[in-house]
Amino acid sequence: MSAARLGDLAAVVRSKNAGAFLLTLDVMFDDEALYRRVRDAGVLTPRSIAALYGVSDNEVAVIAYDPARAIKVTMPRGVASGDPGDADVYGAQQHAPLLDLPVPET
Amino acid sequence: MAPGSVHLLAASGQLGYGFTVEALRRALAGGVHAIGCDGGSMDPGPYYLGSGEAFVSETALRRDLALLLEAGASAGVPLLVGSAGGGGGVPHVEHVCALVREIAREQGLRRRLAVIHAEPSRDLVEERLRAGRVHPLGPVPAIDAGDVRRAHRIVAMMGVEPFQRAVEAGADVVIAGRSSDAAIFAAPALARGADPGLAWHLAKIVECGAQVIEPRTGQDCVVGHIHDDHFLVEPGHPDKRCTRRRVAAHTLYETPDPVRITEPGGVLDVSGATFEQADERTVRVAGSRFEKAPRYTVKLEGVEHIGHRMAFLAGVRDPDLVRGIDGFLDDARDRVAEQAAALGIDAADYDLRVRVYGRDAVMGAREPERGALPHEVGLLAEVVAPDEAAARAVIARARYVLLHTDFPGRKCISGNLAIPFSPSDLSLGPAYRFSVWHTMELDDPHEAFPVAFEDVGR
Numbered sequence: 001m002s003a004a005r006l007g008d009l010a011a012v013v014r015s016k017n018a019g020a021f022l023l024t025l026d027v028m029f030d031d032e033a034l035y036r037r038v039r040d041a042g043v044l045t046p047r048s049i050a051a052l053y054g055v056s057d058n059e060v061a062v063i064a065y066d067p068a069r070a071i072k073v074t075m076p077r078g079v080a081s082g083d084p085g086d087a088d089v090y091g092a093q094q095h096a097p098l099l100d101l102p103v104p105e106t
Numbered sequence: 107m108a109p110g111s112v113h114l115l116a117a118s119g120q121l122g123y124g125f126t127v128e129a130l131r132r133a134l135a136g137g138v139h140a141i142g143c144d145g146g147s148m149d150p151g152p153y154y155l156g157s158g159e160a161f162v163s164e165t166a167l168r169r170d171l172a173l174l175l176e177a178g179a180s181a182g183v184p185l186l187v188g189s190a191g192g193g194g195g196v197p198h199v200e201h202v203c204a205l206v207r208e209i210a211r212e213q214g215l216r217r218r219l220a221v222i223h224a225e226p227s228r229d230l231v232e233e234r235l236r237a238g239r240v241h242p243l244g245p246v247p248a249i250d251a252g253d254v255r256r257a258h259r260i261v262a263m264m265g266v267e268p269f270q271r272a273v274e275a276g277a278d279v280v281i282a283g284r285s286s287d288a289a290i291f292a293a294p295a296l297a298r299g300a301d302p303g304l305a306w307h308l309a310k311i312v313e314c315g316a317q318v319i320e321p322r323t324g325q326d327c328v329v330g331h332i333h334d335d336h337f338l339v340e341p342g343h344p345d346k347r348c349t350r351r352r353v354a355a356h357t358l359y360e361t362p363d364p365v366r367i368t369e370p371g372g373v374l375d376v377s378g379a380t381f382e383q384a385d386e387r388t389v390r391v392a393g394s395r396f397e398k399a400p401r402y403t404v405k406l407e408g409v410e411h412i413g414h415r416m417a418f419l420a421g422v423r424d425p426d427l428v429r430g431i432d433g434f435l436d437d438a439r440d441r442v443a444e445q446a447a448a449l450g451i452d453a454a455d456y457d458l459r460v461r462v463y464g465r466d467a468v469m470g471a472r473e474p475e476r477g478a479l480p481h482e483v484g485l486l487a488e489v490v491a492p493d494e495a496a497a498r499a500v501i502a503r504a505r506y507v508l509l510h511t512d513f514p515g516r517k518c519i520s521g522n523l524a525i526p527f528s529p530s531d532l533s534l535g536p537a538y539r540f541s542v543w544h545t546m547e548l549d550d551p552h553e554a555f556p557v558a559f560e561d562v563g564r
Binding site: 011012016017018019020021022024026028030052053054055059061063065067068069070072074076078080081082083084085086087088089090093094096097 | 148149150151152153243244245246351354355357358359360361362363364365376379380381407412457459461467468469470471472474488490537538539540543
C-alpha cells in the first residue's frame, strides 16, 4: 500500500514557542480513526523528529493526548526567542517539515 | 445566572487586539461575575519587556479600555487586566494606568483602581538564588547573581492571590503587571468557590479569547460558565461558535506538555478531561483536575541589554550571485571586518548576520530542503553592536560591501542588490535577549506583588 502524507491526514499541523527556549509542534486530527492510525504507526517519534530537524533524539518529547486527538512534539529552540540569529520569534513557521512525513497504511 | 455557578467574560485575546461591541453587549446581557482581559505575552520577544513599550498601538489600547471600563461600570462587576501593557513591567503597567485615569475622567466614571506591580526587587531574586530556590525553566543557561544584577528588567508572573486581594478590598478595576494568563480568570472563579480543576481549565481556554471561536475573523469575546461538574464555553457573538476542535486544541496551546500545565501554586491536569459539542455554538468540558504544589513558585522572565540593532533588506536577482551567495557572503564578512577595523570597531564587538530568504532563512540549520536553487533571494542583514554609532557604521559598511563587491562572473557591475527603501538602513533600537527564564519559590503568593489603590475619574 502507498503511504499518505501526514499533511494530508491531519487537520492541524502547527508550531509555536512553549516559552522562549522551547518549540512545540502539535499535530491534530478531526477523525478518531485517523488519529489512532498515526499515533500507533510510529510516525512521530523522538527518533523521526530528531532526523527531520537535525536535533538529538534525547532532546525530543512526543506525547499523545487522546481527548484532543493530538500528538505534541516538544524540542529546544535552536536559539532562544529573539536572540541574535533567531529568525522566528514566535516559532510559528517551524512545522512544515512534518507535512511531508509518510504515514504507512495500517 | 444559575445559582452556585460562575460566569466570566474574556473580552479579547489581548487588550488592544479588539472585540466586537455586539459580542460584548450580548455577553453582558447574559450576566457575568467578572470581565477579564489578558494584556500581554512574552511571545513578541525580549524587546518589549526590555524597552517598556507595548506591542499594540495606544489607539487600540484606548479603544478596548474605554469600552471595557464602561462595561464593568454598567454591569457592576470588576474588570481584571493581567500582564498590562504587554510585558507587565512597571513602565507597561504605568502606561495602561495612565490611559485608565484619562478615560475614567473623560467618561465621568468614578472607579476604584488597584495597581499591582510585578517587578520583584533584585535583592529578593538574589536572596532566593543564593538559597537554591530559583530553578531553570527548561533548557536555559544557568544564572548567577551577576546575571540578576545585569538584567535590564525582571518580571515575576503572579497567580490568582493578588487579583483576589485587590477585588476583596473593593477594586472596580485591577491593572496588574505580569500575570499567568489563566490566573486573571481563575481568580474570580476560585473566589466564588468554583472547582479548581474546572476553574483553571476554563481560564486556560478563554485567556486567548477568539482562539477557540470559528469562524476565526479577528479577536472577540468568549464567555465561560462554570457549574458543579463541568464548564461551558461559548462565543459572545451570536453568529460565531465554539468548536470542540478549537477548545481541545487550545488546551495544549503553547504548553510543552499537553496533559500537565504548570501554574503558580499547582498543576492543571487535563489527562481525564472530556470535550463535547454541547450545541452548535457551545462546548462542554469536564474531568480536569488541579493539583496543589507543595511549594508556591512563580515564573521569572528577565532580559539583558546587548546593544543596538540595525538592519537592511535587499533582493538579489542575478543568477550567478544567487548561485554563489554563500561564498560571496563569507568574503563580504571579512571585508566588513577589515573596514570596520579601519573605523576603530573590532569585529569581536559586533554581531553581523545575513539571512538568505528564499532558501533557509526561516529554519536555518534545521531546514531539511536543501536542493532547489531559487531565481531570487532576499537578504536581511542585521548587526548588533555596543552602541548606535557603531551599529550604524557597521551596517553602512556591510551595505556598501554587498552592493559593490565583485564576484566570479559578475556582469552587474553597477550594483548587486535591489534595495527597497530609502533610507536603506533601519534602526531597530536597543537590542535585548532573554537572560532569565526561571521559577522562583515564594514564601507567600503576595510576596513580589504589592497592591496599591487609588480613585480615578470623578
